[in-house]
Amino acid sequence: MPKASFDGLALKELVEAGLAWLRTNQQTVNALNVFPVPDGDTGTNMLLTMQSAYAEIANSGQRNAGQMAAAVAQGALMGARGNSGVILSQLWRGFARGLHGHETIDAATLAHAFAEARDTAYKGVVRPVEGTILTVSKDIAAAAQTATTDDPVEMLRIIVAAADKSVENTPELLPILKQAGVVDSGGKGLFFILEGMLRQIDGQSLDAPLISVQPLSAMNLENALEDVEAGQDWEVVVDFRPKNGFELRSFYEQLESMGTSIQVGEGEGMYRMHIHVPLENRYKPIEYVMELGTITKVAIENLLAQMDELQAGTGAPTLELTNVEAGQIAVVAVSPGTGLSRIFASLGVSALVAGGQTMNPSTKDFLDAFDNLPTDKIIILPNNKNIILAANQAKGVTVKQVYVVPSKTIPQGLAAMLHFDPESDVEKVAGKMSRALDSIITGEITVATRSVEIDGVTVREGQVIGLLNGKLAVAAETVEAACLQLLEKAEAVTYELITLFYGSDLSPAEANRIADLLQKKYPEQEVEVQEGGQPHYQFIISIE
Amino acid sequence: MNLGLVSDSPCDLPADLIARYQIEVVPAMLIIAGTSYRDGIDITREAFYARLPALKTPPTTAAPSPLDFANRYRKLLAAGAEHVLAIFTAARLTSIPAIARQAAEEFPGQVTVLESGSLSLGIGFQVLAAAEAREAGQPLAEILATVRSTRSRLKVAAALDTMDYLRRSGRVPAAITALGGLLNIRPVVELREGLILPLALARTTQNATRQLLHALLGLGALERLTILHTGAEARARGFLSLLANAPGLPEQIGIVNVTTVIGTHVGPNGLGFAAVRSKA
Numbered sequence: 001m002p003k004a005s006f007d008g009l010a011l012k013e014l015v016e017a018g019l020a021w022l023r024t025n026q027q028t029v030n031a032l033n034v035f036p037v038p039d040g041d042t043g044t045n046m047l048l049t050m051q052s053a054y055a056e057i058a059n060s061g062q063r064n065a066g067q068m069a070a071a072v073a074q075g076a077l078m079g080a081r082g083n084s085g086v087i088l089s090q091l092w093r094g095f096a097r098g099l100h101g102h103e104t105i106d107a108a109t110l111a112h113a114f115a116e117a118r119d120t121a122y123k124g125v126v127r128p129v130e131g132t133i134l135t136v137s138k139d140i141a142a143a144a145q146t147a148t149t150d151d152p153v154e155m156l157r158i159i160v161a162a163a164d165k166s167v168e169n170t171p172e173l174l175p176i177l178k179q180a181g182v183v184d185s186g187g188k189g190l191f192f193i194l195e196g197m198l199r200q201i202d203g204q205s206l207d208a209p210l211i212s213v214q215p216l217s218a219m220n221l222e223n224a225l226e227d228v229e230a231g232q233d234w235e236v237v238v239d240f241r242p243k244n245g246f247e248l249r250s251f252y253e254q255l256e257s258m259g260t261s262i263q264v265g266e267g268e269g270m271y272r273m274h275i276h277v278p279l280e281n282r283y284k285p286i287e288y289v290m291e292l293g294t295i296t297k298v299a300i301e302n303l304l305a306q307m308d309e310l311q312a313g314t315g316a317p318t319l320e321l322t323n324v325e326a327g328q329i330a331v332v333a334v335s336p337g338t339g340l341s342r343i344f345a346s347l348g349v350s351a352l353v354a355g356g357q358t359m360n361p362s363t364k365d366f367l368d369a370f371d372n373l374p375t376d377k378i379i380i381l382p383n384n385k386n387i388i389l390a391a392n393q394a395k396g397v398t399v400k401q402v403y404v405v406p407s408k409t410i411p412q413g414l415a416a417m418l419h420f421d422p423e424s425d426v427e428k429v430a431g432k433m434s435r436a437l438d439s440i441i442t443g444e445i446t447v448a449t450r451s452v453e454i455d456g457v458t459v460r461e462g463q464v465i466g467l468l469n470g471k472l473a474v475a476a477e478t479v480e481a482a483c484l485q486l487l488e489k490a491e492a493v494t495y496e497l498i499t500l501f502y503g504s505d506l507s508p509a510e511a512n513r514i515a516d517l518l519q520k521k522y523p524e525q526e527v528e529v530q531e532g533g534q535p536h537y538q539f540i541i542s543i544e
Numbered sequence: 545m546n547l548g549l550v551s552d553s554p555c556d557l558p559a560d561l562i563a564r565y566q567i568e569v570v571p572a573m574l575i576i577a578g579t580s581y582r583d584g585i586d587i588t589r590e591a592f593y594a595r596l597p598a599l600k601t602p603p604t605t606a607a608p609s610p611l612d613f614a615n616r617y618r619k620l621l622a623a624g625a626e627h628v629l630a631i632f633t634a635a636r637l638t639s640i641p642a643i644a645r646q647a648a649e650e651f652p653g654q655v656t657v658l659e660s661g662s663l664s665l666g667i668g669f670q671v672l673a674a675a676e677a678r679e680a681g682q683p684l685a686e687i688l689a690t691v692r693s694t695r696s697r698l699k700v701a702a703a704l705d706t707m708d709y710l711r712r713s714g715r716v717p718a719a720i721t722a723l724g725g726l727l728n729i730r731p732v733v734e735l736r737e738g739l740i741l742p743l744a745l746a747r748t749t750q751n752a753t754r755q756l757l758h759a760l761l762g763l764g765a766l767e768r769l770t771i772l773h774t775g776a777e778a779r780a781r782g783f784l785s786l787l788a789n790a791p792g793l794p795e796q797i798g799i800v801n802v803t804t805v806i807g808t809h810v811g812p813n814g815l816g817f818a819a820v821r822s823k824a
Binding site: 342343346347414415418419439495496497499526528530544 | 744746747
C-alpha cells in the first residue's frame, strides 16, 4: 500500500534528493549550451538556486507541507541565479502557492501545485519562449492534470516521464536548439530535480559516480583548486593518446582508487586526466596512464604551495567606489573582472556585484548590495543577458526604488554610465541610460567549447570565435584573426572608436600587440586598450 | 556718453569689431618652455594649436601686469573718455580682474571693473552689448544694466576632445575631471559664473557633438551666437551646418578659433559655442 500523501518532512527529503541528483548531473546540464561559448552555466545556476532553497530548510523540522514548500520557495528566490535559476525559483513560488494551507500533499494537490508553478513561471517572463523550461513546466502540469492516479508517488512518476518527454521535444519547438543539436538545458535541469526525487523514493543512488567526459577546452582546472582535501595536496595532470581498447569505466575506477577531484577531458583523440593525490602517490597516475597509451604532457604541482601563491596574489589595487548619500541615486553594476570593476567605479558606480558569463549573481547578491547603500534610489546594470531576470527579481523583492537598465553587455553598461546623474530624477535617469544601450556595438572574443554550426557559422571546438551583439559572427584560428574578422563584420570602418577590454587569459603585452595590429588596419579609427580582467573572454570590444 | 571700453585677450572679439568699437584689449601672457608670448600678438592661434599636442612641457598662462591695465585706462581717459568700463575673464579662472581692479585704484571713480563670469565670446558679447548701448546713447547706469542683462542670458558650452588639459589646468574641481577616470572621455561642459560644470560625457566626437547640439537647441531663440573651436575649423563648420534649419537663430553666426590662453586649458580639437538667449 503506497503512501497516500507526503508531509513537510517527506517534501524536505525530496528537495534534498532533487538537489543531490542535479549536483550529480550538473556538468551534463552545463554542456547543453546553444552557443559554443563558456556561457552562464545553466546547471551551475540551477544548482546554486537549489542549494539556496535547501539551505532555507536544512534545519527545519516543519511537518506542514505547505509551510515547508513556502520556505523552499523563499530560499530559491533569494539564491536565484541566471535566467534558469530565476524561472526555477518562480516555479517553486507557484508550487508553494498551490500547497498553501495543505498539511500534506496527495496526488491531486501535487497536480494542482504544478499547475500553479506553471502559471507563476509564465507570468514572471515578459515574452515566454516555447521549447524551454517553461514548456517543460507546462507539459508536466498538463500530464498531472489528466492523470487519474490517487497515489502521489505514481503521480510523481507520471510527472518525471512527462518532463523527460517534454525535454526531448524542446528542439522541435526552438529551432536554435535543433541547429545546435542539444535539448534545452533549463528543462533538462528541471527534469533532473524531479527525477532525483523519484530515485530517492525508489531507493536508487543519487551520487552514483557517473563517468563524465568533458570537452578538453571546457575543463576548468582552476576551480578544482577550491576543493583540495586534506592529504590530497598534489595535483597531477596528464595528457595522453590512448591505445586501442581504451575503456573509460575501468580507467575511472582505477583513478578513484588513487585520489580525488578526478576530471577527464577529451578532444580530437586526446585525453586529459586531472587528479589530486597524496605525496606518496604522485607518480602512480602517470605510471598507470603509461600502460594505456602515449603520454604527451605531464604536470605535477604542489597544491598547497599553489594556494599560498594565489592568496598572496590577492593584494589587488583597491576599488574606489563612488560614495552616495541619502536621496542620491546609486548604481549597482555587475562586473566580471577587476579591470572592468575599476572602470565602472571611475564612472560613478557605487556598488559592484561580481558576476558575468560563467557566474551569474543571485537575487540575494543584489539585495545585499542594496542594503549596503545609504539611499533608496537604485539603478542596476546587469551587463549580461542572463542576469537581467535576477536583477528584475531583486527589484521585485526589495522595498527600495529600483530601476533595471537592461544592459546585455559590458560596453552597453559603460555607454549607459555616461548618462548617469546621481542628482537627477531616478526614473528619468534610468530612461536616459536605457536609451543609450543601443548606441554601441558589442564584440566578444572567446574559444569555442565544442563544434557546432550556428547562425550560418561553422565552428570547430578550440577555435577562436567572435560574437557580435551576442550572435556568433566569426570563427578563426587565432585571437587576432578573430578580432580582424569581427571588426570587418561590424563595419568598424564606419565608426570612430574601438575599445578593447582584454581578459585575464591575455597578457597586457599581447593585448597591446593585437591593438597595434588593429590600429594599423583601422588608421582612421581610434583604438583604445583597457584591462578588463574578465575570465574566458580574451577580448570584450566596444565599437562606437 | 563718451565711455572707454577695455577687455582682455580671452574675450575673443574679432579684430573688425575691436577696431569699430575702439575697444582696448589687454593681452594675457602665454608661456611655452620658458618663453613668454603676448596672446594674439606674438603667436598666432593657428601656430599655437599646431604645436600644442606635441609640446612636452604643457604651456602655462599668466595675467598681464597692473601697469598694462593702468596704461590702457590712462590712454582712454587722456583721449577724452568720461569713464572707463573694463570687462574681463571670470575671476574664478584668472587673476586678471583682481589685477585690473588694483590698477584702477590709481583712477578713483573713473574706472568700473567687471568680471564677466565667462570666457571667450562669453566676455565678448558683454563688451559688445556695452559698445552697442554706448552707441545708442545710453547713460552709464543703463549701459551697466544692459551688460548685466546680457550676462544673465549667456550660455557658454564646449565639447572637449579630452579631459587631460582641463585636469592639468587646476581650474576645475577634481570631482569633475575624475569623471570617466580610466577611459578616454570627451566631456561636454558648461561655463556658468566662472564654474566649469559637466553637461554630458561622451566617448566619441560624434556623440559629444550631438550632446552639444542638444544643449544649444534647448536654449530657444537666440540674440547672439558664435561657434567656438580650438584649432578645429572643420568641426566648427560641420556644427554650423547642423544648425542650418534651426529656428530662432541670429542672422550672423560667427566662427572663432579660441585664443591660445584658453586653448592651453581646454586642449585642441574642441568645439563649443557662446550664445545669448533672446529677451523673453
